[in-house]
Amino acid sequence: MSHGVGVLDRILARTREAVEERRRRMPLERLQRSAPTPTGRRAFAQALAQPGRVNVIAEFKRRSPSRGVLREDLHPVSAAQSYEIGGAAALSILTEEQFFGGSLEDLREARAATMLPTLRKDFIIDPYQVWEAWYAGADAVLLIVSALPDRALRDLLDVTAQVGLDALVEVHDRIELDRALAAGAKVVGVNNRDLRTMDVSLETALELAPHIPEGVVAVAESGIHGPGELRMLREAGYHAFLIGEHLMLSPDPAVALDSLIRLSSPRRLPGLLPRGGRPVAVKICGITSVEDALMAAEAGASAVGMVFWPGSPRVVDVARARAICQALPPFVLRVGVFVDAPAEEMARVAEAVGLDALQLHGEETPESMASLPRRAIKAVRVGPGFESVQALRYEGVAAGLLLDTRVPLGAPGGTGQPFDWNAVRGLRPRVGWLMLAGGLTPQNVGGALSVVHADAVDVSSGVESAPGKKDPAKVRAFIEAVWRNGSVNGEAHR
Numbered sequence: 001m002s003h004g005v006g007v008l009d010r011i012l013a014r015t016r017e018a019v020e021e022r023r024r025r026m027p028l029e030r031l032q033r034s035a036p037t038p039t040g041r042r043a044f045a046q047a048l049a050q051p052g053r054v055n056v057i058a059e060f061k062r063r064s065p066s067r068g069v070l071r072e073d074l075h076p077v078s079a080a081q082s083y084e085i086g087g088a089a090a091l092s093i094l095t096e097e098q099f100f101g102g103s104l105e106d107l108r109e110a111r112a113a114t115m116l117p118t119l120r121k122d123f124i125i126d127p128y129q130v131w132e133a134w135y136a137g138a139d140a141v142l143l144i145v146s147a148l149p150d151r152a153l154r155d156l157l158d159v160t161a162q163v164g165l166d167a168l169v170e171v172h173d174r175i176e177l178d179r180a181l182a183a184g185a186k187v188v189g190v191n192n193r194d195l196r197t198m199d200v201s202l203e204t205a206l207e208l209a210p211h212i213p214e215g216v217v218a219v220a221e222s223g224i225h226g227p228g229e230l231r232m233l234r235e236a237g238y239h240a241f242l243i244g245e246h247l248m249l250s251p252d253p254a255v256a257l258d259s260l261i262r263l264s265s266p267r268r269l270p271g272l273l274p275r276g277g278r279p280v281a282v283k284i285c286g287i288t289s290v291e292d293a294l295m296a297a298e299a300g301a302s303a304v305g306m307v308f309w310p311g312s313p314r315v316v317d318v319a320r321a322r323a324i325c326q327a328l329p330p331f332v333l334r335v336g337v338f339v340d341a342p343a344e345e346m347a348r349v350a351e352a353v354g355l356d357a358l359q360l361h362g363e364e365t366p367e368s369m370a371s372l373p374r375r376a377i378k379a380v381r382v383g384p385g386f387e388s389v390q391a392l393r394y395e396g397v398a399a400g401l402l403l404d405t406r407v408p409l410g411a412p413g414g415t416g417q418p419f420d421w422n423a424v425r426g427l428r429p430r431v432g433w434l435m436l437a438g439g440l441t442p443q444n445v446g447g448a449l450s451v452v453h454a455d456a457v458d459v460s461s462g463v464e465s466a467p468g469k470k471d472p473a474k475v476r477a478f479i480e481a482v483w484r485n486g487s488v489n490g491e492a493h494r
Contacts, residue, residue: 007099012147014098015123023128031131042117043329044140044166045187047089048240049217050331051281051302052356052375054230054261057119057219058083058253059244060110061094062101070248079253080110086257089330092119092142092242104136111137119168123147127159140166142189145176153183168219177208181216188212189219189242202229209236227263234264280449281456282479283335283435285359286314288468290327295472300479303333305359305458308341308349313467314460318352325354335359335377347373357399366397375399377435381406382419388427395431402458403427405438416461418444421451428453442477446485457482 048055060079063069080091093110094102104120111118117139124130124141125148133141143156153169160167169185171177172194180188190205190212200223212218220233221242230241243260250256284296285305293304306321307314316324325334336355338346340362350358350373358376360369369376378398380391383406391401405419418439428434436448437458445457461467463474 008147011096011099011123012125015096015125018097019126019128022132028128028131031128031135034135041164042115042139043331044090044117044119044168045217046329046331047117048187048219050089050333052333053089054087054234054264055089055240056087056257056261057090057092057240057242058086058088058247058257059092059094059121059242060106061121061244061248064100064245070245074248074253076106076110077113079248080114080116082252082254083247083257084114084116086254087261088116088257089240090117090119090139092121092244095120095122104132107133107136107138111139124156125152127156130156130159130163130165134163134165138165140168140187142168142170143185144170145180146170146172150179150183153179157184170221171208172204174208174211177211181213185216187217187219189221190238191221192223193221202233205233205238206236209233209238212237227260230260230264280454280482282482283333283456283458284460284463284470284475285335285337285437285458286312286460286464286468287324287470288314288316288320290324292470293324293328295470296475297329297332299472299476300483301332301475302456303335303357304328305335305337305460306353307337309337309339309361311339312337318349321349321353333357336374337361340364343368343371343373350374359402360398361404366394369394369397377402379404379437382423382438383407386423388424388430391424391427392430400433400435400455401431402435402437403452403454404458418448421448424452440478442474442481445478445481449482449485 060076062071076093083091091110093107094100095104095107096102107118107120119140119142120133120138121142122129124143130141141160143153145153157167166187168187168189169180170189170191171180172191177188190208192202192204193200202223205220209218218238219240219242220238224230224241224243225246233241247253247256281302282300283303283305284301287293287296287304287306296304306316306324309315328334333356334354335357336349336353337359346358355374358372358374359379360376361379364378376398377400378394379402382403394401403424405417407417416439434454435456435458436452436454439462440448440457440459441462459478463470463478465471
């Protein structure tokens with residue numbers, strides 16, 4: 001198709017007419033005085049940057065100018081629920097009527113059927129449409145730079161912030177990216193579809209990735225059909241991926257999405273992929289209550305750990321762990337800690353609780369980790385006589401390695417005792433992802449990170465007032481110390 005600009009022009013012309021029609025029926029002043037859809041706003045931008053996950057914005061659209069009718073038998077509620085089951089981080093609902101067959105009612109119904117943050121995808125050119133999105137219950141709106149002059153883009157970003165929504169600002173080339181960043185965009189989507197030709201090329205996203213600064217959530221859009229493309233875009237630095245036609249054309253969208261995510265998931269347990277340095281992630285382990293879990297998340301923890309080893313004073317049962325996981329915000333990883341547990345037991349607990357990853361502190365062999373139900377971090381205990389090979393045999397098998405303290409005849413973790421960090425200096429460059437544990441406190445974590453440039457740190461007893469009870473002041477002090485003293489590339493995070 002060689003008339004992409006003509007298509008866009010026709011869509012924008014029709015959008016202006018439709019907005020005026022709706023404005024006559026419901027003036028802006030009356031819309032602003034109306035009560036919005038009674039659902040709390042969901043954190044769209046945060047959902048796109050969840051660490052350790054393949055964050056997919058799954059899209060519902062009935063048709064498109066480039067492909068015609070995509071799907072007529074799939075209701076937005078069924079699609080949204082399938083996407084949630086399949087592991088989507090967020091929804092995108094096409095609401096443009098004439099060219100895409102969508103409506104705001106599609107958005108209302110889809111969002112009400114799930115717990116996922118929802119994007120109104122439309123051709124937003126007027127503040128009235130932002131208020132419409134607010135009224136319909138959307139969590140975010142799409143702003144297309146090629147459809148907006150600079151002043152209009154800034155004004156729409158201001159209105160979006162005013163009503164409490166996030167904005168996904170879509171660009172197609174370097175000039176548009178610079179305009180989006182100058183306007184203050186915090187979430188940038190790179191559309192691989194050329195609006196002039198309607199051709200799709202992933203080279204667009206790959207070329208623009210290095211120019212998206214740290215602190216801006218990067219989203220790749222269009223042309224993503226397989227796990228290889230997802231892996232390539234993740235490695236380029238993208239945090240999230242908007243996928244529509246591939247899922248809409250699949251017989252079972254849930255299965256298609258689950259397969260994409262599973263086959264493109266990283267072997268390691270990363271935070272945000274770096275375009276430069278990034279902060280060291282913090283996991284607060286030994287969580288035994290919803291109160292402590294929410295406190296840790298609010299303080300800035302990237303992950304929380306729940307212990308399922310019966311010998312620990314911090315052990316939790318499935319019911320309590322499930323309550324903790326359900327209360328946590330979506331961007332906090334839920335990690336289950338096990339010691340020599342059968343794979344079947346870990347699978348049962350992981351499914352019942354909703355775990356994202358496992359942490360193994362026993363004598364598990366690399367061979368035994370092949371059939372685990374979730375990605376797993378393998379703990380390796382460090383003490384006198386430690387040799388790097390003890391840890392390296394798990395490299396490429398585990399999602400990451402954790403270094404903890406070996407105590408003769410002691411517990412497999414949570415000892416509160418540090419080990420000699422110099423003993424693992426030579427190990428760090430040889431492993432893909434490394435977590436540091438063992439007697440860490442707000443006072444010593446900075447020194448530990450200066451020796452072992454870990455990707456993450458794990459703390460339990462060092463931030464407690466009693467076994468299993470976290471001290472909020474200590475948790476905050478610990479996380480602040482990590483942020484002051486460490487980043488993944490070994491430089492201080494500022």
